[in-house]
Amino acid sequence: MIPHTHPTSGWIEVVCGSMFSGKTEELLRRVKRVHYAKQQVQVFKPVTDNRYDANDVVAHDGVKIEGIALDQPHHMLYLLHQNTKVVGIDEIHFFDENIVPVVQSLADRGIRVICAGLDQNYQGRPFGPMPTLLSLAEYVTKLHAICEKCGAPGTRTQKTGGSEQEVEVGEKDMYQARCRACHHSGIDQLENARQAEFPLQILPFFQVNIVDKREEN
Ligand SMILES: [Zn+2]
Numbered sequence: 001m002i003p004h005t006h007p008t009s010g011w012i013e014v015v016c017g018s019m020f021s022g023k024t025e026e027l028l029r030r031v032k033r034v035h036y037a038k039q040q041v042q043v044f045k046p047v048t049d050n051r052y053d054a055n056d057v058v059a060h061d062g063v064k065i066e067g068i069a070l071d072q073p074h075h076m077l078y079l080l081h082q083n084t085k086v087v088g089i090d091e092i093h094f095f096d097e098n099i100v101p102v103v104q105s106l107a108d109r110g111i112r113v114i115c116a117g118l119d120q121n122y123q124g125r126p127f128g129p130m131p132t133l134l135s136l137a138e139y140v141t142k143l144h145a146i147c148e149k150c151g152a153p154g155t156r157t158q159k160t161g162g163s164e165q166e167v168e169v170g171e172k173d174m175y176q177a178r179c180r181a182c183h184h185s186g187i188d189q190l191e192n193a194r195q196a197e198f199p200l201q202i203l204p205f206f207q208v209n210i211v212d213k214r215e216e217n
Contacts, residue, residue, distance in 0.1 A: 010107040014133050016119035017143035019157040020177045026143060027088050027116040028065055034086045034112075041086040043067035044076050046094040048167060073099040076106070086112045093117035093127040094167060100132050121166050122159035122175070123185040145177030152179040160188040 015026045027043075034041045047069045056067055067088075068079060073095050076087070087106055092099060092115045106113045119134065119142070121127045134140055145154035154177030162174045164187065176188075184191070 008110050010109060010111040010113065011138040012103055012107050012133070012136060013112070013114045013139040013141070014130075014137040015114065015116040015141045015143065016130065016134065018120070018145050018154055018177050019118065019175045021143040021145040021154065023116040023118075023143055024090055026141065027090055027114055030114050031065055031086070031088045039085040040081060040083040041088065042079070042081060042084050043088040043090065044079075045069055045090040046092075047071045048091070048094040048169065073102045076102055080106075084111065086114065088114045088116075090116050091118075092133065093119075093130050095129060097129050097132065099129050100136070103133065104136065118157065120156060122157050122187075123166075124156050124183060127166075147179035147182050148176045149178060149182040152181070154179055156180065156183040158183050158188065159186075162187065162189075164190075 013030075015023050015030075017023055031041055031043060043065055045067050056065065067090065070076060070079075076089075080087070089095075089099075089103070094117075103113050103115065115133055115137070117130055117133075118127050119130050146152075147154040148158075156178050158176045158178040159168075160174060160176050162168050162170055168174065
């Protein structure tokens with residue numbers, strides 16, 4: 001990363017990727033380095049993410065740091081300490097578009113804002129405010145997981161159970177990292193049930209006849 005030299009300027013960093021790609025671990029690594037340097041840092045996350053702990057930001061490996069859970073992004077501005085130099089925001093994809101002006105405002109005030117979130121939902125579509133944040137950020141880090149089917153770099157999140165809701169908090173019970181080739185936009189459990197109901201061998205076979213119109217004329 002190129003060092004940021006302007007003494008009063010803030011900036012936005014986005015750490016994105018699929019589930020199990022180490023986004024929160026990377027956020028915590030950056031936040032801990034700031035903490036060691038004795039700079040004031042605050043960490044926020046949306047209330048939707050109630051895994052592990054209501055307020056702390058906890059990575060899959062169990063490392064945690066004190067954080068504040070919010071339902072409204074602009075509350076961040078009220079809760080900001082005067083001396084805060086760095087703000088970390090975990091699971092930022094769960095916030096709506098209102099997070100964007102808040103992040104911009106923090107960076108404009110001279111704060112380094114580190115955002116971590118899923119770039120795509122389980123269907124492989126851009127997730128909530130992420131496309132906007134990615135285009136506004138000064139620095140972008142895209143992390144990869146490992147595809148649980150073939151071992152290739154995992155860039156997508158496969159939903160293996162649960163409902164068709166876009167936002168459904170779960171872990172290994174409901175999600176897997178997959179590569180592009182092994183990922184599909186449905187839910188594994190539902191696909192399996194569908195296939196059990198209509199096995200491949202009894203599916204009607206549609207023959208496609210290609211007629212060359214030139215020969216007919
Ligand atoms: Zn794969």
